Amino acid sequence: GAGVSQTPSNKVTEKGKYVELRCDPISGHTALYWYRQSLGQGPEFLIYFQGTGAADDSGLPNDRFFAVRPEGSVSTLKIQRTERGDSAVYLCASSFLRQGKKGEQYFGPGTRLTVT
Amino acid sequence: AQTVTQSQPEMSVQEAETVTLSCTYDTSESNYYLFWYKQPPSRQMILVIRQEAYKQQNATENRFSVNFQKAAKSFSLKISDSQLGDTAMYFCAFGGDQKLVFGQGTRLTINP
Numbered sequence: 001g002a003g004v005s006q007t008p009s010n011k012v013t014e015k016g017k018y019v020e021l022r023c024d025p026i027s028g029h030t031a032l033y034w035y036r037q038s039l040g041q042g043p044e045f046l047i048y049f050q051g052t053g054a055a056d057d058s059g060l061p062n063d064r065f066f067a068v069r070p071e072g073s074v075s076t077l078k079i080q081r082t083e084r085g086d087s088a089v090y091l092c093a094s095s096f097l098r099q100g101k102k103g104e105q106y107f108g109p110g111t112r113l114t115v116t
Numbered sequence: 117a118q119t120v121t122q123s124q125p126e127m128s129v130q131e132a133e134t135v136t137l138s139c140t141y142d143t144s145e146s147n148y149y150l151f152w153y154k155q156p157p158s159r160q161m162i163l164v165i166r167q168e169a170y171k172q173q174n175a176t177e178n179r180f181s182v183n184f185q186k187a188a189k190s191f192s193l194k195i196s197d198s199q200l201g202d203t204a205m206y207f208c209a210f211g212g213d214q215k216l217v218f219g220q221g222t223r224l225t226i227n228p
Contacts, residue, residue: 048214108160110160
């Protein structure tokens with residue numbers, strides 16, 4: 001079956017602009033996660049959805065970042081008034097929380113965001 | 117808060133050799149999971165192996181195995197008979213139902 005997909009693969013934007021990054025999870029996966037990976041670092045947690053609701057958004061760096069998952073499947077990460085420090089790879093992951101597979105997250109290929 | 121530490125920024129071995137990547141973590145939780153992910157230049161994070169904290173038996177997946185020492189909070193990855201395709205960044209991660217906490221990664225190069 002299809003894995004997690006993310007669009008666009010790469011996004012270049014100017015400082016101050018608004019961007020949207022999209023994630024399509026594996027079909028049937030109830031949980032969806034966003035992470036940010038800066039160059040040379042491990043991924044850092046941003047936000048986690050269980051169904052349609054954000055169960056934990058403690059990793060969002062500030063109020064310029066927002067994410068939605070209106071129908072419990074596709075999610076969009078939205079960044080307002082982008083700054084050069086937002087440049088990173090944004091990774092999406094999904095998981096199906098059932099016994100034996102609990103905690104196992106499957107990642108998409110990421111969106112590389114460059115803010116000029 | 118959980119932390120994950122990978123003390124080896126880079127490692128390099130010859131093809132067919134065995135290599136061990138180190139990982140230590142800190143947590144006050146008793147029920148959790150540990151993972152090793154591989155990230156090749158394509159940047160796709162690929163799950164290599166997972167370990168449940170309540171299981172004493174070390175997980176194995178073909179050429180990949182772990183040495184899980186719960187009391188020491190250590191979780192190392194052993195790659196046997198290394199192959200050129202194993203060249204990648206390797207991340208150790210701590211997790212449960214929710215977020216994963218990743219280490220800084222180890223860049224592994226397999227030389228022909």
